[in-house]
Amino acid sequence: AQSVTQPDARVTVSEGASLQLRCKYSSSVTPYLFWYVQYPRQGLQLLLKYYSGDPVVQGVNGFEAEFSKSNSSFHLRKASVHWSDSAVYFCAVSINSGTYQRFGTGTKLQVVP
Amino acid sequence: EAGVTQSPRYAVLQEGQAVSFWCDPISGHDTLYWYQQPRDQGPQLLVYFRDEAVIDNSQLPSDRFSAVRPKGTNSTLKIQSAKQGDTATYLCASSSDREGANTEVFFGKGTRLTVV
Numbered sequence: 001a002q003s004v005t006q007p008d009a010r011v012t013v014s015e016g017a018s019l020q021l022r023c024k025y026s027s028s029v030t031p032y033l034f035w036y037v038q039y040p041r042q043g044l045q046l047l048l049k050y051y052s053g054d055p056v057v058q059g060v061n062g063f064e065a066e067f068s069k070s071n072s073s074f075h076l077r078k079a080s081v082h083w084s085d086s087a088v089y090f091c092a093v094s095i096n097s098g099t100y101q102r103f104g105t106g107t108k109l110q111v112v113p
Numbered sequence: 114e115a116g117v118t119q120s121p122r123y124a125v126l127q128e129g130q131a132v133s134f135w136c137d138p139i140s141g142h143d144t145l146y147w148y149q150q151p152r153d154q155g156p157q158l159l160v161y162f163r164d165e166a167v168i169d170n171s172q173l174p175s176d177r178f179s180a181v182r183p184k185g186t187n188s189t190l191k192i193q194s195a196k197q198g199d200t201a202t203y204l205c206a207s208s209s210d211r212e213g214a215n216t217e218v219f220f221g222k223g224t225r226l227t228v229v
Contacts, residue, residue, distance in 0.1 A: 043220035090155055103155035
């Protein structure tokens with residue numbers, strides 16, 4: 001069965017600095033990969049998704065992620081973070097568009113002045 | 114367009130009590146998911162439906178949890194005899210499988226359950 005691992009439970013970065021949140025996936029087939037953000041007392045909001053094609057996918061609010069089949073990774077990046085980016089970020093995987101998504105344990109991002 | 118609506122937003126129970134959560138998916142979405150999200154963890158699937166049919170309920174504790182979607186629209190998740198270990202946020206989500214590869218799953222704000 002497919003799965004994702006987010007090795008970093010918490011990440012702290014300074015405002016204006018660059019960001020990378022790590023996600024490793026396990027799947028017997030090329031998976032569908034997703035990044036979500038969750039603000040306090042809110043549901044999950046989709047940042048970006050990857051199905052095929054260009055391994056670098058652009059998302060909302062300046063986020064992007066890069067799919068690497070050789071590394072089984074789908075890391076999330078942002079060039080310059082803002083305090084409002086502080087939230088919990090989840091990586092998720094599914095084997096096709098019609099099945100449910102399996103989520104990682106999340107990375108809590110804190111952006112400090 | 115209205116999003117996924119869940120109610121109640123919060124619930125506090127004593128062990129042994131029952132509770133029901135209600136979900137109204139986005140209009141026209143054929144697939145509906147219920148996830149359980151314990152504090153500081155990722156969402157874990159409990160059950161999902163396509164129209165009124167259960168597609169996967171293998172992670173649903175069948176002795177105390179039940180879920181229905183009788184007309185393929187709204188859904189109810191019920192916990193009989195709640196336990197402290199059920200304390201979590203219960204998320205409902207919906208998607209349209211008819212849209213094929215660009216299916217996006219939309220999440221509600223969740224119901225935060227505390228069992229004391």
